Amino acid sequence: MTVSQERLARALNPRTVAVVGDKGASGYMWLRNQSTFRGKVYSVQVDPREIPGIEALGITNYTSLTEIPDEIDWVICAVPRQVAPRVMADAAAKGVAGVGMFTSGFAETGEELGRQLQDAIVEIARNAGIALVGPNCMGLYNPGAGVRFSAEQVTGEGGRIGVISQSGTHAINTSLLTAANGMLLSTAVSIGNAVILDVPDYLEYFGNDPRTEIIAMYVEGVKEGRRFREVLARVAQRKPVVIWKGGQTDAGARATMSHTASLASAMHIWQALARQVNAIMVDNLDELVDVLQLLLRAKPGGGRRAALMAQTGGQSVSITDAFAKAGLEIPQLTEDSYQQLAGFFNIIGGSYQNPFDMAGTVNQNPDLLDRIFGIIDADPNIDAIVMEMSALFAARRWVANPDLFEDLLNRLQAHQARSSKPFATILHPGHLEAEIAGLRPKIQARGIAVLPSFDRGARAMARVSAYHRARAAG
Amino acid sequence: MSAGIIGSAQVAGRTILNEVESKNLLAAAGVPVVAAQIATTRDEAVAAARAAGFPAVMKVLSDDLPHKSDVGGVRLGLADEAAVAAAYDAMMAGIRAAAPHARIDGVSIQRQAQPGVEVIIGMTTDPQFGPVLMVGLGGVLVEVLKDVAFRIVPVSARDAGEMVRELRGLPLLQGYRGAPAADLGALEAIVQSLSRFAQDNPEVREIDLNPVFAYPNGAVAVDARVVVAAKETAA
Secondary structure, X not given: OOOXXXXXXXXXXXXXXXXXXXXXXXXXXXXXXXXXXXXXXXXXXXXXXXXXXXXXXXXXXXXXXXXOOOOOOEEEEOOOHHHHHHHHHHHHHHOOOEEEEOOOOOHHHOOXXXXXXXXXXXXXXXXXXXXXXXXXXXXXXXXXXXXXXXXXXXXXXXXXXXXXXXXXXXXXXXXXXXXXXXXXXXXXXXXXXXOOOOHHHHHHHHHHOOOOOEEEEEEOOOOOHHHHHHHHHHHHHHOOEXXXXXXXXXXXXXXXXXXHHHHOOHHHHHHHHHHHHOOEEEOOHHHHHHHHHHHHHOOOOOOOEEEEEEOOHHHHHHHHHXXXXXXXXXXXXXXXXXXXXXXXXXXXXXXXXXXXXXHXXXXXXXXXXXXXXXXXXXXXXXXXXXXEEOHHHHHHHHHXXXXXHHHHHHHHHHHHHHOOOOEEEEEOOOOOHHHHHHHHHHHHOOOOEEEOOHHHHHHHHHHHHHHHHHHHHO | OHHHHHHHHHHOOOOEEOHHHHHHHHHHOOOOEOOOEEEOOHHHHHHHHHHHOOOEEEEEEOOOOOOHHHHOOEEEEEOOHHHHHHHHHHHHHHHHHHOOOXXXXXXXXXXXXXXXEEEEEEEEEEOOOEEEEEEEEOOOOHHHHOOEEEEEOOOOHHHHHHHHHOOOOHHHHOOHHHOOOOOHHHHHHHHHHHXXXXXXXXXXXXXXXXXXXXXXXXXXXXXXXXXXXXXXXXX
16 A cells, blocks of 8 residues: 555644653653644653653653554654564554654664564555654654654744755754744655655655645655656646755766766766756755745746845955856846936945945935835846845944844835845855844844855855746746 | 667677667667778778778777777778778787787778767666766767766757757857857757667667767767666666
8 A cells, every 4th residue: 555645644744643662761852842742742652660751741651552542643653673563563553644763773774684674664554554754764843733853943833845854964954944044844854764655755745735835855865766756847847846965976886888877977967857857956954045045035036137236345346256156147237227326326435337336325325225226126137136234344233223224124125025026135244243143033034035145145046046047938 | 670789789698789789779769870880801891991981990899998099999091992901900910919818899990970079979877867868078088078968868859958058168069269060959869869769778778979070060970889788687
């Protein structure tokens, strides 16, 4: 029996959770992680030494899944590996929707016993149609339901980004770094050995999940390449898919008899795949977060021509270098725009060619920022607008005068709401990292993308605009 | 045609098709090639060159000599019958001296193609995604320059167009320093023929067309190598 998408959806959006095999030695990590769960949490533990500690948490313990007098949607299994087949058999008898198997020591060890135990749980799960996530994984993070695999993960409100990860560490890091940038996930799944459900199944789920608008994945390799490609192509037509491919340098250690085979690195093949299905490839977690910010916050647009607004002459040169290097264009504005700008731009210490060097103008009269935005937004030569938020000179002033900063944010937010062109800010720390850490969330809370350097901003902008361009081409 | 050439090689325990087999296979799949004839004696070589036309090219055919030019196994610009006869004797003697244990299946004879921009077009089988195609700037420097673009089969017309255009060396194909622009459409057509060929022949594992000469009108594979699966694992 294959796992139905309905069953997977029930498992990943549970109303009841049972934790099997949690222990005091780990601080009852799994039960404590579910303290934010909106539904009912049960424990299953047969070791009498562990039970008092579980009951002290206010959680009812049973000695088998089948004894629980309630339907169970999601099971978190943290038992020793020898016991895993027994837990799976109970889960099948109980009719649970899904199991997240944290237990490890299966085929990934390369041992015969590990393989046999894995075969045993696979057979039970397959016969019962159980949505088995893992084994050897962190399982499910669903912030809206309050199910977590790390005590640092935020819960309460669910977001719009779905995450699939072949690494538990990267699943945690991705969920924490997106949250630190003010972005909430709909669901993250750490998929481990993926013995029943694999990347295409989760892609299908997120493709259908109405709350998920963007899909991000960390993947090292896939088992069914052709099925993966087919599902990815289909899902990527409806929702942006961002792929962080781990292990890009693994040069196929196989003997080859042609130039073509010896040149075909994993990186080449995955980039080819991404081009053919219009997925966005990123090289690391930082790039993933940057791209997600633009997809989530900036208006969609495939144009290469950017207007760059810097605060000083030196920075206007540097931001231009970074964006040009990333393959974007920094064109002249129209004559009409220049005539309007000439009416008020403070020429001394400023410049409005594109890039803009505008501090000298805007500091004297903040209303002029709105006028500059209006002119650039209306200019047919410009597809996207990027503004440097100069921490170097302004961060102390912004921290000291919160009203001044709020006024600036009001103007940026109004511009983004009015404009149909992608907009992003670049807030680079300079020497004031603590101040920046306080300011960045305030900008992001207005729904505005904040990139941490010219280079990262330029790379992310180039990737996302290429995505929208290919999407528009059909 | 393809089943015959591939099948006989597999039955004979061979996985690398020689140049003549490879070209016959690919010509039947719609790939333009410089036709080559096998010759196993001096007289056959002369007759084949007479039929193909001069200047002629002679290349040794041997599974044991993948880098045939390193052992003197390639002779270009053979102007007439006498030159072909002399080259045949010299090549056989030279290889027997340089590689005494190599099994020699003969030589291939073809008319020397007009020079064009050198491109490599190839196919390999990815363990996860199956057949993939490559286009790159070709010739002997391909593995140094690594200016290549890949797509997974099936490769659409748009994919083929993008592959050619994402090469860093694209200006060389667009008429660099007054040279006439190469026929990019002809290269794209070869890519698409290979894509269909790879789909229809899952037992083919690797292909190198290197070099392909790109001309202002058309393109032609000057050398070709097809690698097939060993018989046990043939699909």
